[in-house]
Amino acid sequence: MTTAASIAADIRTKRTSAEAVARRTLDTLAAVEPKLKSYISVFTNGPRSAIEQAMAIDARIAKGEDVGPLAGVPIALKDNLCLDWGTTTCGSNMLRSYESPYTATAVQRLVDAGAVIVGKTNLDEYAMGSSTEHSCFGPSFNPWDVARVPGGSSGGSAATVAARVVPIALGSDTGGSIRQPASFCGIVGVKPTYGRVSRYGLVAYASSLDQIGPLTTTVEDAALTLQTLCGHDPRDSTSTKRVTPEFLAELERPIENLRLAVPKQAKSSANHPDVARVLDETIAAYRAMGAEVVECDLPLIDHGIAAYYIVAPAEASSNLARLDGIRYGHRAALAKGEDLFDLYCKSRAQGFGPEVQRRIMLGTHVLSSGYYDAYYNTALKVRRKIKDDFDRVFATCHAVLMPAAPSPAFKVGEKTGDPLAMYLEDVYTVTINLAGLPAMSVPAGFSTAHAGAAALPIGMQLVSAAFDEARMLRIARMLEKATKAGERAPSW
């Protein structure tokens, strides 16, 4: 598989057909899927199969139509993005057979640009998790080492892109769910500024934090996808009216007098030694390109997780209240004498897995009478301070550089028994969602292979000021060219 940019160019100029690309994609998918389990549904047959979609694109090209910048490019969607055909499960028994009556704006934009949807990818239930182990369909696996997790919650999307099945997959990022799996799988993952991409049709987890974004193998493909994804949508009241910049226009031009800030908190002794090394190597690589790299202070990084695990569950407990077994989703059978209250309680107990139940209860507790100020309001004050701290850094620096995750991919089952240990995976990503900033993970290096352990990819994270994605992508492109870490594909 090559990049989305080259596939679209080859299809537009008829060097190949969308159908041929779709057939090859489904073949690759079928070969690797038994090991990766990255999909919940694959569009192999029927009137909306990937091949039928592709043939429709070819027919339009044959008629001389302009089919768009993603003409015939196979893509995968995280299964919390609504599509008006097939199921949208969110990895949950609650929505196991839910067929959305409408399509997410972000998805429609990709379809309108000519993309071919291959399938819906696995995720932690309702996007709550950092390993894709909390899915009612079972875990997905990392193509670099199938004994390890692909990260999460967009783990299926990251695994299938890393395995070179599709060049683009959409994910969603509430506390790191695009960037951490991108780091674990050695690919590029972008969380845009809050408001940049419409959330209409993204099943809500924590509405003030959620953003949709691309997972790709190259920075160029990320820019190409963002160009299509971004833009105002009247159906999302938080969607920005700002004009979307031309992300590709100056992508190849390095930033002159680049100034990067590395938070001293990101040089934590809790980092895996290989992550610490790759951070040092990345700093050295930028310096070698003439950049100035300074240390900055983001004192609340260590408090970000605490604030996040108040704000996100609070919003989740409200958002998921709509799943009551009445209008859609799982409805429990009632015994004689049981009433409406029992219907709610039994449907939700049967429909939601343990991680979702935990977060609903956490949210219910922190919002309950008498605790609101102590928890939620306190977390919102911390949120303000986190944003102010970042803004102070961006007054003098172009971007913040830090790891995307404190360790490379961990083993399947390693953290499932201890929710708090899993939450701490998000230490470098959650503050960015709380501040609403754009950030991305870029492949930057590998762990040291030793007996019994393969070399695993490690991503570095760039964070920029709100709506400064164009410059962030250029800074990422500089690193990509310098390290070539993203060119290595898993060999398996």
Next chain:
Amino acid sequence: MSADAEKTLSAEYVRKIAALSRLALTDAQVEQYRGQLSGVLGYVQRLRELNLEGVEPLANVGGETNRMDDDVPGPTLSNEALMKISPESMPPFVKVPKVFGDGGGA
């Protein structure tokens, strides 16, 4: 921050939160969540270390505020489409257990 989370939550309190959350839990689940929720709530107490005096809470990080729409009806999902996704229906209605009287009245 309140003192409750400094110790382990009681099973009774977890049951109360579960009821507010509309979750029917078994005793084993109550026991498991009791420990896990206490752990997380204990962890978030670290926010108490911070001096937050005079800090304005931040709920909305987007720039968009109070966007007004024209008061004009637009296209919406059809009753037929919504009936198709409801777990039990008698079109054009969704069926629910009795709300009042025998077997109802939660």
